[in-house]
Amino acid sequence: MIGCIGFDADDTLWQNEQFFRGAEARFAALLGGDPGLTERLHAAERRNLGHYGFGIKGFTLSMIETAIEATEGRVPASVIAKILAEGREMLRHPVHLLPDVAEVLGQLARTHRLVVITKGDLLDQERKLAASGLGDLFHGVEIVSDKTPETYARAFARHGAGAEGAMMVGNSLKSDVIPALQAGAWGVHIPHDLTWSYEQAEPPVHAPRFRAIDRLAELPALLEGLAHHNR
Amino acid sequence: MIGCIGFDADDTLWQNEQFFRGAEARFAALLGGDPGLTERLHAAERRNLGHYGFGIKGFTLSMIETAIEATEGRVPASVIAKILAEGREMLRHPVHLLPDVAEVLGQLARTHRLVVITKGDLLDQERKLAASGLGDLFHGVEIVSDKTPETYARAFARHGAGAEGAMMVGNSLKSDVIPALQAGAWGVHIPHDLTWSYEQAEPPVHAPRFRAIDRLAELPALLEGLAHHNR
Structure with missing residues (x-):
């Protein structure tokens, strides 16, 4: 689903x-x-x-x-x-992947359509994606000026079957999780030790499609659990 | 076509x-x-x-x-x-449409799929598009870090049937016309009195799909001529 x-x-x-x-x-x-x-x-x-x-x-x-x-x-x-x-x-800093990123995304790309949805300067984000070596795993890359519910509705309509059948994963409750939930998608929070104060928000603990995991490596099991639950 | x-x-x-x-x-x-x-x-x-x-x-x-x-x-x-x-x-400057833009685009939007393909800062270009009042005429907006043949191939595949059946219109030979021609599209140059030295190039006069017009108001007749010619 x-x-x-x-x-x-x-x-x-x-x-x-x-x-x-x-x-x-x-x-x-x-x-x-x-x-x-x-x-x-x-x-x-x-x-x-x-x-x-x-x-x-x-x-x-x-x-x-x-x-x-x-x-x-x-x-x-x-x-x-x-x-x-x-x-x-x-603007030249090296790209250091977080733990398990290459493995988990390589695995998930076989069963799901993966999309990057990121804010920031256009050229800089393209540079980092190219340097990451992950480019081929993604069906699409959306570099956006802000992350609102409409941003997610549009991106998931363009690259999938709409927000209803989509999940957003990120370290910012404010930008990645809450607006994706508002659009009707699943929202998964993976906290990062360092998060800019601007990006902080209260966890939406009562939203039925909100999940929090400690590490990206837990994502495949979370997805499997959700698929099993819905059978 | x-x-x-x-x-x-x-x-x-x-x-x-x-x-x-x-x-x-x-x-x-x-x-x-x-x-x-x-x-x-x-x-x-x-x-x-x-x-x-x-x-x-x-x-x-x-x-x-x-x-x-x-x-x-x-x-x-x-x-x-x-x-x-x-x-x-x-970053706050007002948006002054060039002559005939609203009329010509309003007319062409009834018969063609229109797309904006522009360089620049993401947020600034979005602001200008919103202020222009033209947003609803466009099927898509592509804000890109540079304009290469691949940029046009991708944009015209996403919003139309590929570069072969598409036309790019702009004031920069270097960014709008030449790479669009290289992608296989039509390239139409409308010169502007002021053009940044970086954007200047020699007109590709021998390219069969290159056209130059003096004003946007000439574009509908150009399109009609091409359609007639290909019947």
């Missing part, structure tokens, strides 16, 4: 937030270790989401804005140049 | 380059009117395309980089703040 499985990419298939945390730490050090700086940066990111959307380019612009504000305009151009270099470095 | 028509968006459906030219002029004025500045900026944009891809966020980052380089690191943070504000302003 579940024919199509959507996977979030960042921190579901491969490491992502750790590169942002590293950049944030180096950014704070560059600015002399101002203790409130990371919080100011997160506030700038949230404020700018409506303009920049998600991704490293907007993050870099928000770092520059925060550096200017936090120093009341005294930050030297040499520091701005280092922030630009940090952003370019992030 | 032509069932699906792809349209470029920026400077084909609505004004775009004029906003970049305005930003470039204000950027040069901010930096004290350095005569070689615009050329330096274009060089930075080209150099950064592989990292940033197309769109306003990358353009803003390239303006900041150019300001630092051109002043040998002496640009004050207050000027960088103005560049950031310029970038945000561009």
